[in-house]
Amino acid sequence: MNSKSIKEPIRKKWIWIGLVLIVLANVPWYFPVGDIYPLVFGLPYWALIILVASLVLSGYLYWVTMTQWNLVEDEEEQEQREGGAAE
Amino acid sequence: MTELKFAGLDGVIILVAYAVIMLAIGWFAGRSDKTVNNSLSNYYLAGRNLGIIALFFTLYATQYSGNTIVGYAPSAYRTGLTWLQSISFMTIIIGIYLLFAPRMYVLGKKYNFITPSDWLSHRFKSKRVTILAIFLMLWGLGNYLLEQLVAIGHAVTSLTGGTIPYQVAVVGFILVMLAYEWMGGMRAVAFTDVMQGVVLMVGVVIFLIGAIYLAGGKIGTITESIANVDPGLVGVPDLTTSINWFSMLLLVGFGAAIYPHAVQRIFASKSERTLKRSFARMAWMPPITTGLVLFIGLIGIVVIPGLDTAGSEQLVGLLANEIAGINGFFYWVMIIFFGAIVAAIISTADSVLLSFSSIVSNDLYGKYINPTAPEKKKLMVGKIAGVVVISLLLWIAWNPPGTLYEIFVLKFELLVQVFPAFVLGIYWKKMAAKPVFWGMLLGAVVAGLMTWTGHKTVMGIHGGVIGLALNFLVAVVGSILVPSAEEDDEEVAAPALTRMPTQN
Numbered sequence: 001m002n003s004k005s006i007k008e009p010i011r012k013k014w015i016w017i018g019l020v021l022i023v024l025a026n027v028p029w030y031f032p033v034g035d036i037y038p039l040v041f042g043l044p045y046w047a048l049i050i051l052v053a054s055l056v057l058s059g060y061l062y063w064v065t066m067t068q069w070n071l072v073e074d075e076e077e078q079e080q081r082e083g084g085a086a087e
Numbered sequence: 088m089t090e091l092k093f094a095g096l097d098g099v100i101i102l103v104a105y106a107v108i109m110l111a112i113g114w115f116a117g118r119s120d121k122t123v124n125n126s127l128s129n130y131y132l133a134g135r136n137l138g139i140i141a142l143f144f145t146l147y148a149t150q151y152s153g154n155t156i157v158g159y160a161p162s163a164y165r166t167g168l169t170w171l172q173s174i175s176f177m178t179i180i181i182g183i184y185l186l187f188a189p190r191m192y193v194l195g196k197k198y199n200f201i202t203p204s205d206w207l208s209h210r211f212k213s214k215r216v217t218i219l220a221i222f223l224m225l226w227g228l229g230n231y232l233l234e235q236l237v238a239i240g241h242a243v244t245s246l247t248g249g250t251i252p253y254q255v256a257v258v259g260f261i262l263v264m265l266a267y268e269w270m271g272g273m274r275a276v277a278f279t280d281v282m283q284g285v286v287l288m289v290g291v292v293i294f295l296i297g298a299i300y301l302a303g304g305k306i307g308t309i310t311e312s313i314a315n316v317d318p319g320l321v322g323v324p325d326l327t328t329s330i331n332w333f334s335m336l337l338l339v340g341f342g343a344a345i346y347p348h349a350v351q352r353i354f355a356s357k358s359e360r361t362l363k364r365s366f367a368r369m370a371w372m373p374p375i376t377t378g379l380v381l382f383i384g385l386i387g388i389v390v391i392p393g394l395d396t397a398g399s400e401q402l403v404g405l406l407a408n409e410i411a412g413i414n415g416f417f418y419w420v421m422i423i424f425f426g427a428i429v430a431a432i433i434s435t436a437d438s439v440l441l442s443f444s445s446i447v448s449n450d451l452y453g454k455y456i457n458p459t460a461p462e463k464k465k466l467m468v469g470k471i472a473g474v475v476v477i478s479l480l481l482w483i484a485w486n487p488p489g490t491l492y493e494i495f496v497l498k499f500e501l502l503v504q505v506f507p508a509f510v511l512g513i514y515w516k517k518m519a520a521k522p523v524f525w526g527m528l529l530g531a532v533v534a535g536l537m538t539w540t541g542h543k544t545v546m547g548i549h550g551g552v553i554g555l556a557l558n559f560l561v562a563v564v565g566s567i568l569v570p571s572a573e574e575d576d577e578e579v580a581a582p583a584l585t586r587m588p589t590q591n
Binding site: 005008009010015019023026027028029031032033034035036039042043044046047050051053054055057058059061062064066068070071072073075076080 | 189196311367
């Protein structure tokens with residue numbers, strides 16, 4: 001991570017549009033009520049899609065947290081390095 | 088919970104072992120930092136110095152309680168694949184954290200916040216906003232704690248086959264919890280959480296393996312088998328259920344992120360890097376925790392079909408009995424697993440209790456009763472308040488009120504009402520104390536009345552969510568119409584943030 005720019009998730013609209021879309025995909029409102037078949041890997045197709053959507057949600061939040069949040073990290077890391085060097 | 092035929096003396100031995108380990112960790116945590124009892128931030132926030140392992144596990148063990156297994160498996164049993172929602176509603180919490188945690192971490196470090204109400208009083212400088220928020224938080228925490236106390240008793244009694252009676256079990260474990268918390272504060276809570284979190288993670292996986300073993304060859308055809316029992320459990324749910332699912336995402340997401348003990352973990356982090364990494368890892372925990380528990384519940388439908396609502400509540404005990412009967416290995420694993428459930432409940436209860444004490448210490452006593460008291464004295468008041476509240480809750484747990492029972496169920500519904508003030512207040516300068524207060528009050532009253540009168544949901548939407556929407560509306564519209572009496576010129580964010588470009 002060599003980026004020096006300050007990043008804060010709340011300031012990036014696209015993060016939240018992405019999150020809302022993924023959340024919408026996480027609830028099975030868009031399937032016909034009562035549908036079970038076909039089964040994929042032994043699961044009803046809709047449940048598999050919801051399961052994949054929830055993994056996408058985890059992956060997305062992991063990625064956003066790791067890459068789009070950088071307020072004081074560089075400063076803190078530098079302080080720590082200086083503190084460590086002084087000891 | 089059902090009496091486990093596999094338990095008894097062996098269960099007692101395991102529980103005693105857990106108790107001794109917890110006490111040892113607490114003693115070690117207190118000893119390793121001699122200054123723990125000198126200041127509020129050392130005791131309640133581990134000196135704002137939690138590293139990645141302790142912070143991650145304390146987030147994990149606090150968010151996932153014994154109820155995640157004992158309560159969620161029966162939910163899966165009763166609602167089938169609709170309980171897939173337990174994965175997304177636990178994951179979305181991290182998304183809600185991203186709305187405010189990055190800035191709140193910086194603010195917490197800059198102004199030395201101990202509790203969430205420190206931020207509210209800093210931001211709004213309004214006694215009634217702070218006091219109402221304190222009341223809602225203490226109420227939510229108190230009920231959360233009550234729930235954990237009842238759960239400890241049930242888990243221990245069934246583990247020991249009644250060898251240790253319910254009340255002795257609860258008192259025993261509470262004393263252990265109070266002892267290590269008294270010695271080491273947040274440091275003890277976080278270090279014991281590492282042990283409790285690992286045991287919980289491993290326990291869920293092993294329990295699942297046992298359940299799969301039990302189901303034999305039926306796993307591949309599990310959908311078919313469930314469809315034979317009740318096709319509704321594997322079919323696409325109806326619209327009201329989907330709306331309820333969305334509502335759960337909002338209620339749990341906003342509620343769990345704003346829990347005082349959750350916010351305090353932001354303050355306790357050693358660095359932004361540590362906090363960020365802990366949250367990022369937490370985003371992957373729901374699939375391997377609530378996701379696996381969902382699967383256990385589904386296997387339960389096939390292995391032990393036909394349980395009614397009350398019967399299904401015993402599902403984990405029933406399955407554990409069957410799994411313990413497989414062979415000697417599974418017998419011991421199940422005993423350790425039930426110990427893990429007790430440990431998971433305690434790891435949630437200790438964090439809630441610590442947070443409760445901190446609010447009494449720092450907010451009620453420290454802000455309004457005796458602001459000039461030395462920190463050591465404030466700390467002692469909080470510790471004693473913790474013991475008093477635990478005793479009171481025990482009394483309520485053993486003498487449950489017949490008619491007002493629903494009052495004690497309210498937690499998320501009330502707690503979540505602090506959200507608009509807490510989060511909008513960070514970013515929106517125009518937000519004023521008066522509308523914030525009325526929004527919070529109105530939201531809490533609506534949510535409380537709906538739950539109390541038995542209308543927990545309307546068309547699938549929870550009372551807490553309806554109250555929250557109203558709360559946002561009043562706070563926002565009010566702040567636009569009635570500008571803040573005094574213009575607060577002080578920059579809200581930390582200096583580092585002022586360099587930030589408005590768009591990127």
